[in-house]
Amino acid sequence: MAAIQVNHLSKSYSGFQAVNDISFEVEAGTVFALLGRNGAGKTTTIELLTGFQKPDTGSVRVLGLDPVKDRAEVRGNVGIMLQEAGFFPDLTAGQTVEIWRDFTPAARAAGEALELAGLTAKAKTKVRQLSGGEKRRLDLALALLGRPDVLFLDEPTTGMDPEARRNIWEVVRDLAARGTTVLLTTHYLEEAQQLATNLAIMDKGEIVVEGGMAETLAARVGRVSFELPSMIHSGELPFPATVRGRLAIAQAADPDLAAQTLLGWASERGLRLRGLEVRTASLEDLFLELARNDEMSQNNAPARSDHGTQSDRPARRGGARA
The missing domain is CATH 3.40.50.300 (P-loop containing nucleotide triphosphate hydrolases)
Structure with missing residues (x-):
């Protein structure tokens, strides 16, 4: 009910x-x-x-x-x-x-x-x-x-x-x-x-x-991050990753599966992955995604004419807080 x-x-x-x-x-x-x-x-x-x-x-x-x-x-x-x-x-x-x-x-x-x-x-x-x-x-x-x-x-x-x-x-x-x-x-x-x-x-x-x-x-993208071994180039990884300094970050719909794939790949090469972190999507990630989408939408919106647009609303006076 x-x-x-x-x-x-x-x-x-x-x-x-x-x-x-x-x-x-x-x-x-x-x-x-x-x-x-x-x-x-x-x-x-x-x-x-x-x-x-x-x-x-x-x-x-x-x-x-x-x-x-x-x-x-x-x-x-x-x-x-x-x-x-x-x-x-x-x-x-x-x-x-x-x-x-x-x-x-x-x-x-x-x-x-x-x-x-x-x-x-x-x-x-x-x-x-x-x-x-x-x-x-x-x-x-x-x-x-x-x-x-x-x-x-x-x-x-x-x-x-x-x-x-x-x-x-x-x-x-x-x-x-x-x-x-x-x-x-x-x-x-x-x-x-x-x-x-x-x-x-x-x-x-x-x-x-x-x-x-x-x-x-669960429907949002999680991520896997780890320290990229010094002798490895990002192109050699089993999936695409962004590298910041030596920190490799890969987005994944199923971060647990991505981590398993990564560990199997590292084991085959005798590599030790330091700082491995597996993270599912959080509310913070969702809010940042919505904010980015909103910013892109505003940037792609047509320029206003001198007569304004429907979004030109007068300032609210009194009433409840939104």
């Missing part, structure tokens, strides 16, 4: 198309990564999914409900962690959670929420004394108060140190394992690759890549 359904969703602001006819589904109990560069439309999409904005066209269903028309029922089953939240700076972290509990049906105990977010030791610390990463963890504690069936996390680990970030990853994994559906946006591509089973990548308001994480990356 799909916990989130998006069908032909669009939203514009003063002529700027923030979200342009996107469709996707998120299965219950999974982690879904919604990715893209700044301005791609991710935050506007989340605001549409959570009922903070009304779509121009298309539809959204969260747990089978319209987040605008059925706002109260949806909010009771959803946790939301947006990029920015307003806190009272002179309240402690514990007091902030206690106040939030008054507005949350069937809320967790404050101590439990703080423990989940890794803030137990900061319960008596005033909000203004918390670091940026600690404030993000307080955001998470509040989002988890109502034991949500669906959790929206917009850049959840910004400002956190590596240890705190990985602790949050474990919280997200545990929530998904217990049946919570998580929609995640993040600029930490390793984070998305570690957590998500499915993804969609947005660019200029449109979805340009969508599918299972493993399948999407």
